[in-house]
Amino acid sequence: MQRNQDMRIDQKSRWSGWMLAAQQGDSTAYRALLVEMQPWLARFFARRLAWSVADDLAQETLLAVHAKRHTYDPTLSFMSWVAAIAHYKWVDWVRKQKIRGEIELPEIIPVEAQDSAVHARLNIDRLLAALPPRQAEAIRLVKLEGRSVDEASVASGQSVSLIKVNIHRGMQRMAKIMEAATPQEILESSES
Amino acid sequence: MSSNQKTDMLIDTLVSQLTPVSPQRSAHFWGLLLLAVGLAVALILAFTTIRPDFLTSFRQWVMGWKTVAPLALGLVLSFLVLQSSQPGLRLRPWHWMTIVLLLAIFWIPGLVDYVRTEGEGVQTLNAAYCLKFVTIASLLPLGLYLFWLRRAAPTHPMRAGALAGLAAGAFGAFAYATHCPYVAMDYISLYYSLPAAGLAMVSALAAKYICRW
Numbered sequence: 001m002q003r004n005q006d007m008r009i010d011q012k013s014r015w016s017g018w019m020l021a022a023q024q025g026d027s028t029a030y031r032a033l034l035v036e037m038q039p040w041l042a043r044f045f046a047r048r049l050a051w052s053v054a055d056d057l058a059q060e061t062l063l064a065v066h067a068k069r070h071t072y073d074p075t076l077s078f079m080s081w082v083a084a085i086a087h088y089k090w091v092d093w094v095r096k097q098k099i100r101g102e103i104e105l106p107e108i109i110p111v112e113a114q115d116s117a118v119h120a121r122l123n124i125d126r127l128l129a130a131l132p133p134r135q136a137e138a139i140r141l142v143k144l145e146g147r148s149v150d151e152a153s154v155a156s157g158q159s160v161s162l163i164k165v166n167i168h169r170g171m172q173r174m175a176k177i178m179e180a181a182t183p184q185e186i187l188e189s190s191e192s
Numbered sequence: 193m194s195s196n197q198k199t200d201m202l203i204d205t206l207v208s209q210l211t212p213v214s215p216q217r218s219a220h221f222w223g224l225l226l227l228a229v230g231l232a233v234a235l236i237l238a239f240t241t242i243r244p245d246f247l248t249s250f251r252q253w254v255m256g257w258k259t260v261a262p263l264a265l266g267l268v269l270s271f272l273v274l275q276s277s278q279p280g281l282r283l284r285p286w287h288w289m290t291i292v293l294l295l296a297i298f299w300i301p302g303l304v305d306y307v308r309t310e311g312e313g314v315q316t317l318n319a320a321y322c323l324k325f326v327t328i329a330s331l332l333p334l335g336l337y338l339f340w341l342r343r344a345a346p347t348h349p350m351r352a353g354a355l356a357g358l359a360a361g362a363f364g365a366f367a368y369a370t371h372c373p374y375v376a377m378d379y380i381s382l383y384y385s386l387p388a389a390g391l392a393m394v395s396a397l398a399a400k401y402i403c404r405w
Contacts, residue, residue, distance in 0.1 A: 034203045059202055064405060066206045068345040070213040071278055084279035088347040189381035191295045 001018060011036075016078035045085050053093070061089045066161065069147055074155045091178050135170030138163045221274055221340055225273020228336045229266075232329040232367040240325065240371040254375045261298045262365040262384065264294050266296060266333075269359030273337055276352035277344035302381020315375025324374060326387040328362030333393060341403050353399025354392045 015036065021029035041061050045054035064085050072081050124144070128136040134156070141152035142163065151162045249255040268290050269324060275281045305313060337356035344353040365384035 010356050027210050031207045071345045080280035
């Protein structure tokens with residue numbers, strides 16, 4: 001436990017130092033930072049989404065870190081900075097899926113990533129618990145269990161149109177909850 | 193190509209494109225803001241005139257109220273714009289409480305005056321003139337905020353844009369107060385606030401599109 005904490009503190013100060021050097025143009029430090037950050041980011045997203053998406057989002061976040069590296073203030077926590085960027089990319093991805101009407105919750109549970117899939121499921125369960133029961137039920141039946149809207153209607157006793165409305169409203173509310181998460185909460189959820 | 197290979201290629205590309213950058217400093221923001229507000233005041237005075245009794249007018253507390261309250265609001269909102277522009281910094285409840293308190297300081301006297309005079313102060317044909325100049329004076333600070341937000345990395349672009357619009361409106365009101373001869377508080381509360389509300393909406397929408405990253 002103590003060893004893990006020491007490693008995290010070591011990692012935080014190492015990354016912060018590398019970023020400072022990168023801001024001054026040190027490409028060796030920058031490469032080391034990106035190489036170490038990539039798996040951390042992939043895990044961050046895999047706790048929330050399917051692995052296939054997590055890798056893409058990790059790459060997008062690396063691009064964002066590159067484009068916005070001048071916004072890192074060395075007097076502030078590097079981990080909070082990078083976690084906020086990753087969180088923004090996650091919320092942005094969810095919002096885009098919502099616009100396309102094809103929200104995908106992490107129902108795909110890859111065999112090689114059982115641990116992350118369990119984390120993803122725990123995060124979703126936590127989000128669902130914050131919704132009104134009928135919205136949570138509609139999302140659970142259709143998005144997590146993969147039932148059709150008609151089947152969900154029979155199983156829940158809600159009409160077909162109510163199922164659709166509840167999924168839509170529930171997704172909106174979940175996106176708002178995700179957006180409202182504080183940097184500390186984001187970091188805690190990624191380190192839990 | 194596997195995902196790992198893609199990531200390796202991406203890292204190679206990013207490293208090859210690395211150039212030194214100057215970290216974004218809040219001192220730059222405050223310096224530019226001072227310049228923008230100074231220019232806004234100069235713009236108002238160039239198009240209109242400073243009120244002849246500008247210095248002596250501060251004997252009336254209304255003059256102090258109508259200049260200091262928007263100025264304080266603009267400064268606090270600017271701080272929040274700055275906070276919103278950087279990932280990892282968050283707006284805390286006391287930030288919002290300060291905004292509510294300053295808005296109350298600006299609106300409550302106007303509301304009381306409105307009730308007391310039965311809205312006599314707001315019934316004027318000059319309102320369009322004030323609205324126009326407050327809006328014009330707000331444009332320079334607004335441009336600065338949007339430029340800053342675009343360069344920075346706001347994680348809530350619409351909220352940051354709305355705060356920027358309000359802040360710009362507050363500074364516009366401050367700049368215009370150097371010329372405005374009115375002392376009716378209901379007039380000031382209403383017509384100094386309307387441009388800020390409009391700019392907040394426009395700026396929130398603008399930020400949504402120009403601050404994508």
